[in-house]
Amino acid sequence: MTTVLICLLAMLGLQLLTPYWWWVMIVPFAFGAAAAKSGRKAFRTGFFAAGLLWLGTSLFLYLTGSGLIATRMARMFGLGKSWLMVFVTTLIAAVAAGVSGYAGYAVRGLFKKAER
Amino acid sequence: MGMEASMKWVRAIVSLVLAAAVFWGLDNRHGTFPALGKLLNPFAGFWQNGSRSDAVPEKLVVPGLRDEVRIVWDARRVPHIFAQNDHDLYLAQGYVAASLRLWQMEFQALYTAGRISEVVGPVGLRQDIFTRRFGLPWAAENAAHAFRDDPKTREVVDAFTAGVNAYIRTLDRKGLPVEYKILDYRPEPWSDYKCALLLKAMAYSLSSYNQDAALTQMRDQGGWDKFPTVDRLFPFFPPLVDPVIPPGTPLDFTPLPVPTRSGAEGGGGNRAGERGHPADSRLEATPSDPGGFESPGYRTGPGIGSNNWAVSGKLTRNGFPILSNDMHLELSLPAIWYEIQLSAPGVNVRGVAFPAAPLVVAGYNESVAWGFTNGTDDVLDWYDITFKDDARAEYLTGSEWRKTTVREERIKVRGGAAVVDKVVYTHYGPVVRQKDEPAFANMNVPPGAALRWLAHDASSEFSTLYALNRAHNYADYVKALETWDCPAQNIIYADREGTIAIWHDGKFPLRWKGQGRYVLNGADPADEWRGWVPHGQVPHVKDPDRGFVSSANQMPADAGYPYYLGWDYASFERAGRINEILAAARDVTPSDMVRMQTDVLDIRARAVLPRLLDIIKEKPATGAEKKGFEELRAWNFEARAALIAPTVFREFWNELNRLTWDDEKPLGAERMTRPASQVMVDQILNYPDGEFFDVIGKNYPIETLTDIAELAFRAAVANLEKRLGPWGDAWRWGKVKGTTLRHLARIPGFSREKLEADGIGHVIGAIDTVWAPSWRMVVELGPEVRAWGNYPGGQSGHPGSKFYDDFIDDWAAGKPYELVFLRSADESNPAVVGRTVMRGGK
Numbered sequence: 001m002t003t004v005l006i007c008l009l010a011m012l013g014l015q016l017l018t019p020y021w022w023w024v025m026i027v028p029f030a031f032g033a034a035a036a037k038s039g040r041k042a043f044r045t046g047f048f049a050a051g052l053l054w055l056g057t058s059l060f061l062y063l064t065g066s067g068l069i070a071t072r073m074a075r076m077f078g079l080g081k082s083w084l085m086v087f088v089t090t091l092i093a094a095v096a097a098g099v100s101g102y103a104g105y106a107v108r109g110l111f112k113k114a115e116r
Numbered sequence: 117m118g119m120e121a122s123m124k125w126v127r128a129i130v131s132l133v134l135a136a137a138v139f140w141g142l143d144n145r146h147g148t149f150p151a152l153g154k155l156l157n158p159f160a161g162f163w164q165n166g167s168r169s170d171a172v173p174e175k176l177v178v179p180g181l182r183d184e185v186r187i188v189w190d191a192r193r194v195p196h197i198f199a200q201n202d203h204d205l206y207l208a209q210g211y212v213a214a215s216l217r218l219w220q221m222e223f224q225a226l227y228t229a230g231r232i233s234e235v236v237g238p239v240g241l242r243q244d245i246f247t248r249r250f251g252l253p254w255a256a257e258n259a260a261h262a263f264r265d266d267p268k269t270r271e272v273v274d275a276f277t278a279g280v281n282a283y284i285r286t287l288d289r290k291g292l293p294v295e296y297k298i299l300d301y302r303p304e305p306w307s308d309y310k311c312a313l314l315l316k317a318m319a320y321s322l323s324s325y326n327q328d329a330a331l332t333q334m335r336d337q338g339g340w341d342k343f344p345t346v347d348r349l350f351p352f353f354p355p356l357v358d359p360v361i362p363p364g365t366p367l368d369f370t371p372l373p374v375p376t377r378s379g380a381e382g383g384g385g386n387r388a389g390e391r392g393h394p395a396d397s398r399l400e401a402t403p404s405d406p407g408g409f410e411s412p413g414y415r416t417g418p419g420i421g422s423n424n425w426a427v428s429g430k431l432t433r434n435g436f437p438i439l440s441n442d443m444h445l446e447l448s449l450p451a452i453w454y455e456i457q458l459s460a461p462g463v464n465v466r467g468v469a470f471p472a473a474p475l476v477v478a479g480y481n482e483s484v485a486w487g488f489t490n491g492t493d494d495v496l497d498w499y500d501i502t503f504k505d506d507a508r509a510e511y512l513t514g515s516e517w518r519k520t521t522v523r524e525e526r527i528k529v530r531g532g533a534a535v536v537d538k539v540v541y542t543h544y545g546p547v548v549r550q551k552d553e554p555a556f557a558n559m560n561v562p563p564g565a566a567l568r569w570l571a572h573d574a575s576s577e578f579s580t581l582y583a584l585n586r587a588h589n590y591a592d593y594v595k596a597l598e599t600w601d602c603p604a605q606n607i608i609y610a611d612r613e614g615t616i617a618i619w620h621d622g623k624f625p626l627r628w629k630g631q632g633r634y635v636l637n638g639a640d641p642a643d644e645w646r647g648w649v650p651h652g653q654v655p656h657v658k659d660p661d662r663g664f665v666s667s668a669n670q671m672p673a674d675a676g677y678p679y680y681l682g683w684d685y686a687s688f689e690r691a692g693r694i695n696e697i698l699a700a701a702r703d704v705t706p707s708d709m710v711r712m713q714t715d716v717l718d719i720r721a722r723a724v725l726p727r728l729l730d731i732i733k734e735k736p737a738t739g740a741e742k743k744g745f746e747e748l749r750a751w752n753f754e755a756r757a758a759l760i761a762p763t764v765f766r767e768f769w770n771e772l773n774r775l776t777w778d779d780e781k782p783l784g785a786e787r788m789t790r791p792a793s794q795v796m797v798d799q800i801l802n803y804p805d806g807e808f809f810d811v812i813g814k815n816y817p818i819e820t821l822t823d824i825a826e827l828a829f830r831a832a833v834a835n836l837e838k839r840l841g842p843w844g845d846a847w848r849w850g851k852v853k854g855t856t857l858r859h860l861a862r863i864p865g866f867s868r869e870k871l872e873a874d875g876i877g878h879v880i881g882a883i884d885t886v887w888a889p890s891w892r893m894v895v896e897l898g899p900e901v902r903a904w905g906n907y908p909g910g911q912s913g914h915p916g917s918k919f920y921d922d923f924i925d926d927w928a929a930g931k932p933y934e935l936v937f938l939r940s941a942d943e944s945n946p947a948v949v950g951r952t953v954m955r956g957g958k
Contacts, residue, residue: 019289021157025139039127057158066166069294069916073162075865076298089156089163096138096153103135106128 003041007031007049015053024050024093025100032104039105046101051094058089148236150298165294165916172950178211180278181956186941187212189950192933193911193919196457196466198941203275205460206474208954210279210306213454217471217913218283219293220450222303223860224472225310228317229253230527235299236861237530245537246556248525249548250324252316255572259312262574269578273308276474280306294915295861314472315578319571321445322490323603327684327789328498329562332634334781345780349791352629353675356688356723356794358695360606360620360667361655363674369653371678375646377628421686421882422489423713423889424608425666425694426616428659432704436898437610440709441478441487442889444882447857449867449921451909453477453891457937458585465585466937468891468907475581478891480903480937483588484611485895489667491604491622494682495570497631497645498562499544499638508540508547512639518543544568544638562635568645570623575601590615590658597621598651604681606667612897618665620655620672620681623648629680649679664698666691668880687793689720689878709894710904714881714930716755716874720793721765724800725753728768731825740843741833755876757850762876764847767836771828772796779812793878850874853885857908857924859915866915873928881930892932904932 007027014023028046036042062070062083071082079085142153155161172189183200185208190196195212199205214221226232230247232240247253263269284303296302327350335346421444429435445452453468458476467479478487503520504510510517523546525537540547544566549556551564576599583596593609597619600607604622609615625632625645636643655673657665669686696719697712729749736745744764751761776799777790790796799806804821811819840846850872859866875883882889893905908927912919926933936947 015157015159019157019160021153021159021161022139022143025135029135054156054158058156058163061158061163061166064166065168066163066916068167068918069162069165072865072915076863078864085156089158092142092152092156096142099131099138100135103128103131106124106131109124110128 003031003035003045004049004052007045008053011050011053024054024097028097028101029104032101032106033108034104036101036105036108039102042101042105043098044101047094047098050097051090054093055086055090058086062086145300151300154300155297160288160290162294162297162916164290165297165914167916167918169291169914170912170917170919173952176211176952176954177957178207178279178282178954179957180207180275180282181954183956185954187952187954188938188941188948189952190936190945190947191949192455192923192947194455194457194936196936196938196941197459198938199460202460202463203271205458205463206272206275207279207282209456209458209469209474210276210281211283211954212279212456213276213469213471214280214283214306216454216911217450218280218303219295220860220913221280221306221310221314221472223295224317225313228256228313228320229310230525233527233529233535235301235530238532241527241529241535242557244527245525245535246548246558248527248537249539249546249556250320251539251546251567251569251572252313252320253525254523254546255316255319255569256309256312258572258574259315260307260309262576263308263312263578266576266579268582269576270308272474272578272582273311276311277306277308293913295863298863299861311473311578314470316571318470319603321603322492323495323571324559324569325492325684326494326496326498327560328496328633328635329560330789332562335634349777349780349795350683351795352680352683354671354688354792354794355798356692357671357685358688358691359671359674360618360691361657361673361677362660362662363676365657365660365673365676367676367678369650371653372626372647372650374678374680375626375628375631377631377642421669421690421877421887423666423668423690423694423880423882424487424489424606424618425664425698426485426608426610426618427698427701427704427709428616428663429614431663431698431701432896434705434896434898436612436896437614437616438704438706438709438897439480439485439487439608439610439616439895440713440893441489441608442713442882442892443478443488443490444877444887445890447855447886447888447890447908449857449859449909449915450913451857451890451907453907453909454911455905455907455935459938459941463586464939466903466935467893468905471913473578475578476585477581478893479585480895480897480901481585481587482612482901484584484593484609485897485901485903486584486587486593486607486609487893488608489606490669491606491620491672492669492682492685493604493622493624493672494627494632494684495602495604495622495624497544497568498565498635499542499568499643500562500565500635501542501547501638503564508550511542513543514639514641542566542638545572565635566638570602570625573601573623575599575623577601589613590617593617594619606669606672608665608667610895610897612899612901615659616665617658618656618667620667622654623651624654624679624681625649627680630683631680633683649681653679655681662699664701666694666698668694687720687878688797689718689793690880690882693717693719693880706894706896706902706904710930710932712880713889713892713894714874716876716879716881718753718755718762718765718876718879720769720797720878721751722753723797725751725765727800728772728825728829731822732829735826735829738833740837741830743843744829744833744836754874755849755879755881756874757848757853757872759849760843760847762849763836763840763852764832766876767832768829769796771831771835772800772824775811775824775828775831776808780808848872849876853883855883855885855888855928857921858886868921868924871924871928874930883928889927892927894932901937903935903937905935906932 032042070085074082186198188196230244424441426439457466465476465481467476502512521541523539527535549561579599601623609617626647668690670691671685736742747761755762855871857868873883875881877884891907895903906927910919910922
């Protein structure tokens with residue numbers, strides 16, 4: 001839980017300071033490589049941290065003036081309902097972050113001496 | 117290496133490859149599919165393009181301003197800019213235009229520059245090649261040089277450019293218009309060249325339409341005896357058309373001698389091929405198209421359609437003139453126009469502007485009002501070129517060989533290698549399509565011919581707008597018009613002193629009658645343009661006895677006018693209807709004029725339907741045929757969205773035309789429109805047994821209008837049943853027409869589709885499927901000028917803004933807004949919703 005929160009706050013800061021989306025992959029990768037206890041946890045931490053961040057932000061924007069543009073984007077993507085854009089946004093971030101977190105963990109495994 | 121160790125490697129590599137693939141997939145576009153990571157990022161992607169940006173900033177620092185500029189915003193998001201000098205005024209206009217419409221401005225510029233492939237990739241390549249072959253970037257370069265040579269235009273355009281760039285510099289990734297994010301590119305700096313591109317885009321849209329290649333084929337098909345056919349089907353002075361300048365208007369000038377061409381008078385043009393080109397082989401490279409004629413709907417396409425009229429104070433209730441204007445263009449989102457008021461010492465003007473250019477284009481100030489309809493004169497000719505050899509380095513003119521030049525067009529293609537197109541230029545202009553090259557979808561280009569087009573010449577249309585924005589009286593208006601070259605326009609005028617006028621204004625080559633109707637011979641110096649119609653001698657009229665002036669793109673003047681300007685003008689309906697209403701008008705009010713702009717009475721149907729119904733009255737057999745007949749018989753000739761009659765009549769009319777004309781078309785004709793509607797109406801009313809109704813290639817029996825009308829009606833009903841299903845709701849005109857405002861990049865969800873609105877292209881309220889009134893304006897002159905207007909769209913170009921498409925429903929319903937026109941920045945007005953103060957800085 002704490003790790004999710006730390007990852008989330010790190011991404012939030014970096015996303016506010018720079019326009020790059022890929023912090024939601026870099027941060028989980030770094031976490032996975034540096035601190036994750038297992039591949040599953042690395043995936044889960046990234047998945048929830050990025051998912052929650054993008055869910056919260058897009059939902060907030062959706063409810064405070066971006067509903068119309070979400071409706072148009074949903075039509076552009078052939079989706080029936082505008083809230084599906086929140087869902088897709090969340091899902092994309094979560095999956096990308098999860099995959100990246102797992103990859104970070106897996107790479108670290110190469111440099112670890114066999115523990116048993 | 118142990119089993120476990122190698123598993124680690126596999127796991128690491130697989131997961132890394134997977135993560136990299138996800139990264140790559142989300143960070144890049146795939147065909148037209150956007151880069152999802154960038155686009156969905158809530159911190160910088162589309163989520164940032166909501167309506168929060170609709171808030172009016174109170175203060176802005178805009179580098180380059182000399183003094184303070186105040187912008188007053190009204191409730192429809194119209195900016196009213198108050199500056200203390202011209203420089204600041206146009207700089208602020210550039211800034212505001214960019215803040216409302218930056219993506220549209222740049223996209224149009226890229227399109228006209230032949231650079232669309234840079235954004236959309238290889239799918240744009242053919243379009244870019246055509247644009248460049250047609251010489252549009254070259255034309256814009258010539259225009260930009262002309263701006264720089266004129267100190268006033270230079271100041272205006274440079275200030276506007278600085279304003280656009282000041283806005284672009286404020287944009288971080290998050291602030292970019294959403295289309296940049298979807299298509300994944302960034303705006304580049306604005307320039308005066310891009311303002312010039314806008315002018316040339318309009319020139320292309322309004323003055324490039326031509327049928328030279330098709331008419332030449334028609335003429336050549338059967339030898340000289342076909343001349344009479346061409347001239348009867350495409351007459352110089354068509355029946356039924358009431359010209360812009362009232363017949364009988366005396367000339368107020370002494371005309372120049374008109375050039376002649378032996379043997380060509382009336383026949384129009386010499387026959388290229390006389391000088392050793394076998395005429396029959398000249399167009400051989402043209403692939404044949406069994407569809408020969410295009411549907412008549414195409415005619416309403418290329419800029420053919422706009423109305424304006426001005427009624428003298430003699431006919432109005434308040435005793436001052438009223439001016440009306442609606443310009444018909446292709447519908448789009450963002451809309452082609454935006455509204456603005458521009459005020460500085462010496463100018464206070466209100467109207468509409470193009471986002472990509474400074475100044476008000478059509479509008480009014482406290483003294484005068486003006487507006488436009490397209491002239492559609494012939495300012496584009498094709499010259500068949502005799503190259504010395506395949507190197508195309510030299511070509512024949514008279515008895516000498518002249519050298520061509522080559523302009524290398526380098527087209528960058530997104531996701532591909534750049535394409536270099538070497539365009540051969542003659543002294544006429546570019547050779548758009550060589551003989552061994554395939555046809556373009558954009559236009560019927562005669563192969564191997566050079567293009568001579570007025571829009572390639574340097575010109576100074578912005579000078580005209582600058583002066584019109586500041587005009588106080590008729591003399592100012594006439595003076596302003598001197599620099600208007602292309603595209604030729606019917607520029608209508610009214611002022612508070614009571615004057616009304618219309619000038620069919622533009623630069624016109626001095627031609628022999630019919631010159632340029634067919635492809636000309638580039639080797640014969642006698643075929644060249646020889647001089648110009650003096651500006652003061654273009655068709656014009658001031659304060660005619662009838663008490664009104666008007667135009668609807670029709671023939672500018674009758675045979676009493678000494679110069680030949682072209683032959684392919686709009687058909688008779690809109691002009692005829694406007695003039696019949698105004699001829700009976702008394703005690704006119706602005707609301708009468710607003711209503712008249714949405715008049716949808718179809719005088720074509722009124723002219724022919726009684727005769728046609730009389731012919732077919734015994735014939736309807738099926739249920740749908742009977743219903744269709746009854747519907748037409750009960751019809752009041754109004755093209756209303758809720759009626760079925762307009763649907764049936766249009767199909768009936770198309771079938772009549774198809775059955776009458778398509779057998780006359782030249783063999784192997786590539787593309788060609790059918791004769792204009794007035795020719796058909798004339799045939800129906802006056803020549804029911806005439807030769808054109810007889811089906812060519814079939815000797816017996818001889819068909820007449822009676823046979824054709826029956827066949828056409830049956831076919832029309834059958835077509836509709838096949839296309840729309842059984843008789844019912846789907847047949848209603850509004851549904852069939854389905855007016856659509858497409859987003860410029862065709863992004864689904866950003867367009868408005870299938871709007872049901874009254875009207876059709878050839879009635880005054882000319883809302884068609886994609887062509888429609890792009891700005892409707894009514895101005896009542898007087899001690900206090902008042903005006904009403906509306907356009908299909910909204911002030912903001914941002915699809916996430918509530919101002920993106922908020923005018924459309926009222927526009928479709930024919931409801932205009934009263935336009936807010938302020939005397940000063942401090943004036944209190946209930947419609948004012950916000951104020952911005954702009955200051956220079958740094």
